Amino acid sequence: MSEKKLPRKNFTGKTLLLITTLTLMPLLPFLISKCGTKTEMEIKDEELAKAPELEESINQIPKPKSITIKKLDEKDIENLKPTTPEEGSAFKAKPGDILVETEKIKVIIQQPSREIGVSTYGGNIIDxxxxxxxxxxxxxxxxxxxxxxxGHTLKPEKVGKWKENVIAATGKLDLLDFINANGLAETVFKNYIPNFELPFKVDEERPIKATKYFVFSDGNYVKIIDVACNEGKEEIPFFFFADIIDSGGDVEFFIPSSELKGYGYKSPLPTGLSVFKTDFIAFVSEKLDSSYGIFPETENNVSLIASGVAVIAYGMLEGDGLNSLLSIARGTSSKFITIKPSECLKNEKYFIIGNGSASSLTDEFFRIKSRKEKTEVYQVQGKVSISDLQVLPSKPRIAVFDKQNKLITTAGGDIYGNFKLVLPAGEYKFIAEIKEMPPSEPKIISVPSVQDVQLQIGKPSKIIISALEKKISGEEINIPAKVSFLCKGECPKKICIKGCEILSTSFRDYVYDPLPDGVQEVVFLKDGKTQEISIAPGSYKIVVSRGMEYSRYETEVNLQPGEEVRIKAYLHRVANSDGWLSADTHVHAVNSPDSPVSLIDRVITFAGEGVDIIISTDHDWLTDYEPAIEMVGLKDFLSSLVGQEITTFSYGHFNAYPLKLDKKEPSDGALDWAEKYDRYQKYGIKESEKEKFRFLRSLHPREIFKNAHLMKPENFARNIVQVNHPRSGGMGYFDYVLLDTLKLTTAIDPCIHRIFPPAGTCGGAEIVGGDTGLFIPLQILKDMANLERFDAIEVYNSYYEIPIVMNDWFTFLNHGVHITGVGVSDTHQKFQVHPGIGRTFVWVGKGNDLPSKFREDIQVKNTFINNLADGKVFISNGIILEDFKLCGARGNAEECAEMGWSNMKNLTSNFKLKIKVKSADWVKFDTLKIFINTRKTAAKSKKPVEKWPTPYYATSITPIPQEIEIQGNRFGWLVFETEIPLTPPAEDFWVVAVVSCENSCEPENPMFPVIVDKRVKPMLITNPIYIDQNGDGKFTPPPPTYAEESSQAPHYEDHQKNGKGIAPKSKRGKTDENNILEKIIKSLHIH
Structure with missing residues (x-):
């Protein structure tokens, strides 16, 4: 059959164009992305900032043998097979970002973007x-x-290919919203140095054209060249090159030049300052076999590190790190650069990528140096052995020191003990370590004459252990648990971080998440099934636990090298919280820069501590724990909600949950608290005043609360906004804004915090008429439906700050404002800051109190959130509330009111308070306090009230021991129940109860090691019962008054006699000059 042709006259040119367009339209996105990429990605010379000798610096780098540059799409990202945050990864590439692949490395550079966090605008290596x-x-x-x-960073206008092996990000400078140096100076620094001033204005535009060049090599590195050009007519003083680095995934810092001489960054110095001379800074993940580092071309660099974020000031070292920091802050450094008009400067550094060891990074750096200096480097190999073991309990690390005992690098061995690394010629000392055992004896060799090293480590012992819950029926089920090894006498493996010839931190980070003295090891059993634990031989008390509701198992062992001991630990839920779901509403993991904990590790720790609900609140990032929970097999033990810690730099931190996660959005949909647009039109700012308000773009707290409330998932009736650690000095909202809790006014200048001033002019309270407007008006606070209010406050975040926040909380209650008090851990670690301590228990009703039920039933989730907002909540670190109600007459009948704003009742007489509490027998309690309309609690601006509020009623109590025997296993608990007649005030009133341990918990915490801080004592805090005594349907208690200047004497004799509070006094107070810098640096930790 021949093909039939249509007459040409039926097709005009326009018709053909139309048909062609319609045919190709579905393919246009593909054609544009594939065919148009070259032009779109190319950058022209005139778009770049260029410094003298830029070309020479680029040409020094050997080009890769092969290189591919492409813009990523969804399929490309999938094909990369990236590891996930569940495993501890920091991968965050999105479609449109640029992938550069050579024969040795893969690197992703972010396109121009906007996200709130350590890095804001893109144009950087992100993966x-x-x-x-x-x-x-x-x-x-x-x-x-x-x-x-x-506080300024690159805001790229374009990111693309300039040369065959060079990607450039070019643009102008803009504010890094994550850091507010002016705010820090005006709030924290001036608290300790009253006349302190920064030497220059941070929040002003500078006429700098800037370009960042990424030069790809034939090795495992990228050379980064930063260029700054002064395009203005005036000199620009006080300049220096500096980087801010988000450490990334589940990594350890490696900085051999620091006081720790290796791993970690929390300084052992008395000042607590993490300020170091920095030859290089590296990040190592043994878990993912991945590492990277920044190796500067410059010498005499100094780093400041806080909360997992490092700042490197290149070439700014003068004397030691501390003096360098002070000279920069004061503007007296001789290292400052003045950029002349039309002058361009450059800074160079190497971004090296490795296989999980520090030596894989230094190997490459030694090769780079040897090429430049025309010297030789040599490969050294070796093996770490343990007696007759073919496979080691864990991968060894081998620390390498020079003749002056300076740490050069650490090599990572495989599970068989084999290792290799590259070194220049010289004499070196090798010492090996595995995490379970003390280090080997040192071996000294000369390179290159000796290139093989054999090291021997002692043989560990082994515990083979399982954890089971023994039901009343006799049924046994494996449960997640924690195993703590308490040393009897000195611990066999000693951890030394100062004053030793060889520091433990030469091998791994023992400072970020240290175990307490006398504890050799803590291991979590993810499901309670049989697990092997290797440990140094010695004598131990082994404690197996699962949080506050369970009994604990204890046994003692004396382990010999190579000995194996089998343990089956039985636990029983002796203090069951029937009808309540336990939750931690403030939790961090790997998506926070200061929390190098994988999501899998995080859910294992929470399941092991017996928490029902984990709420993710990473810093300005949304995290979903459900995939990790499913991967580990913990769906019957743990469920979760998605939230965010909205982390403003200088005016407080706020949690919001639940929130809607969106993987397509920056930071997976987190709220950006610094607006993306200028606010001139919104506030009617005149053209002539635009420059004055140019950088006032941070959201007012009321705007934050409203926007966070609007981010609730569609299947929730509401969500929660929570004020975090409100009195934690440099992180606390109330402290930051200088809140007067009686007047509900603030004294700080909003412009300091980059907030547009509600009064329309910058200035403190003395300038704008007494109130700078950074708090929430009383009428809004009282309106439970208003989106501009907050719903909850962290009463228990730090155990040591409970009294301060209790005073603030009671003041709100006396204003007639319902705010739910919650308990949180704010955990960033696995051990030191205890997961689920404090803990929030929310009433959901019997039968609904299972994590699996919570996950499957949206009605249970809504009940949980609604009841949390309503105050059907108690806070605890060990004591369980079984009953708490206030009964009284209503007419001729008796009715009882329980916790919760919606449970407020009109009762008038014959009041009786009923309370019943219980605990596991290893949790002690002996004191009951009742607070009713406690009025002398209000704080003046800058004067938080540190003493405990005065209770209405207080008494010593004696709980009754209980015991059950199940198939030969005995489990004990404590119970206390009482009914107290009350004669409350004639007005509307609220009632809060606190149960604690003040006398029988000396000298140390009986909950140790389940709670690792030996100073923490058991405590339970209820939320209020509300009584509308006058029956008008409103809650109008007597207003608060300022706290007395002198200490408030308690009402009961034991407290007066022993001088013991429910919690130790907060760590606040007068500061001498030696502690000024310590206080300042602690304020930088972002929690």
Whole structure:
């Protein structure tokens, strides 16, 4: 059959164009992305900032043998096979970002973007890994970002290809919203140095054109060249090159030049300052076999590290790190640079990517140096052995020191003990360590004459253990649990971080998440099934636990090298919280820069502590724990909600939950608290005043609360906004805004916090008429439906700040405002800050109190959130509330009111308070306090009330021991129940109860090691019962008054005699000059 042709006259040129367009339209996105990429990604010379000798610096780098540059789409990202945050990864590439692949590495550079966090605008390396045989992409990179003028960074206008092996990000400077140096100076610094002033204005525009060049090599590194050009007519003083680095995934800091001489960054110095001379800074993940580091070309660099974020000031070292920091802050450093008009400057550094060891990074750096200096480097190999073991209990690390005992690097061995690394010629000392055992004896060798090293480590013992819950029926089920090894006498493996010839931190980070003295090891059993634990031989008391509701199992062992001991630990839920779901509403993990804990590790720790609901609240990032819970097999033990810690730098932190997560959005949909647009039109700012208000773009707290409330998932009736650690000095909302809790006014200048001033003019209270407007008006606070209010306050975040926040909370109650008090851990670690302590218990009703029920039933989730907002909640670190109600007459009948704003009742006489509490027998309690309309609690601006509020009623109590025997296993608990007649005030009133341990818990916490802080004592805090005594349907208690200047004497004799409070006095007070810098640096930790 021949093809039939249509007459040409039926098709005009326009018709053909139309048909062609319609045919190709579905393919246009593909054609644009594939065919149009070259032009779109190319950058022209005139778009760049160029410094003298830029070309020479680029040409020094050997080009890769092969290089591919492409814009990523969804399929490309999937094909990368990236590891996930569940495993501890920091991968965050989105479609449109640029992938550069050479024969050795894969690197992703972010396109121009906007996200709130350590890095704001894109144009940086965000993900990187070596090329692997299995094709996976094991990224732990956070982000390396500029930090110029103490708060400016690159805002790229374009990111693309300039040369065959060069990607450039070019644009102007803009504020890094994450850091507010002016706010820090005006609030924290001036608290300790009253006349302190920064030497220059941070929040002003500078006429700098800037470009960041990424030069790809034939090795495992990228050379980064930063260029700044002064396009203005005036000199620009006080300049220095600096970077701010988000550490990224589940990593350890490695900084051999620090006082720790290796791993970690929390300083052992008395000042607590993490300020170091920095030759280089590296990040190591043994878990993912991935590492990376920044290796500067410059010498005499100094770093400041806080909360997992590092700042490197290149070439700014003068004397030691501390003096360098002070000279920068004061503007007296001789290292400052003045950029002349039309002058361009550059800074160079190497971004090196490794396989999980520090030596894989230093190997590459030694090769780079040897090429430049025309010297030789040599490969050294070796093996770490343990007696007759073919496979080691864990991977060894081998610390390498020079003749002056300076740590050069650490090599990572495989599970068989084999290792290799590259070193220049010289004499070196090698020492090996595994995490379970003390280090080996040192071996000294000369390179290159000796290139093989054999090291021997002692043989560990082994515990083979399982944990089971023994039901009353006799049924046994495996349960998640925690195993603590308490040393009897000195611990066999000693951890030394100062004053030793060889510091423990030369091998791994023992300072970020240290175990308490006398504890050799803590191991979580993810499901309670049989698990092997290797440990140094010695004598131990082994404690197996599952949080506050369970009994604990204890046994003692004396382990010999190579000995194996089998343990089956039986636990029983002796203090069951029937009808309540326990939750931690403030939790961090790997998506927070200061929490190097994988999501899998995080859910294992929470299940092991017996928490029912984990609420993710990473810093300005939304995290979903459900995939990790499912991966580990914990769906019967733990459920979760998605939330965010809205982390403003200088005016407080606020949690919001639940929130709607969106993987397509920056930071997975987190609220951006610094607006993306200028606010001139919104506030009617005149053209002539635009410059004055140019940088006032942070959201007012009321705007934050409203926007966070609007981010609730569609299947929830509401969500919660919570004020975090309100009195934690440099992180606390109430402290930051200088709140007067009686007047509900603030004294701080909003412009300091980059907030547009409600009064329309910048200035403190003395300038704008007494109130700078940074708090919430009383009428809004009283309106439970108003989106501009907050719903909850962390009463228990730090155990030591409970009294201060209790005073604030009671003041709100006396204003007639319902705010739910919650208990949280704010945990960033696995051990030191205890998961689920404090803990919030929310009433959901019997039968609904299972994590699996919570996950499956949206009605239970809504009940949980509604009741949390309503105050059907108690706070605890060990004591369980079984009953709490206030009964009284209503007419001729008796009625009882329980916790919760919606449970408020009109009762008039014959009041009786009923309370019943219980605990496991290893949790002690002996004191009951009742607070009713406690009025002398209000704080003046700058004067938080630190003493405990005065109770209405207080008494010593004696709980009754209970015991059950199940198949030969005995389990005990304590119970106390009482009914107290009350004669409350004639007005509307609220009632809060506190049960604690004040006398029988000396000298140490009986809950240790279930709670690792030996100073923490058991405590339970209820939420209020509300009584509308006058029956008008409103809650109008007597208003609060200011606290007395002198200490408030308690009402009961034991307290007066022994001088013991429910919690120790808060760690606040007068500061001498030696502690000024310690206080300042602690204020930088972002919690």
């Amino acid at each position: 990187a890994d070596i090329k692997r045989d299995d094709g996976t992409f094991r990224d732990v990179v956070g982000e390396e970002n500029w930090f110029w003028f103490l």
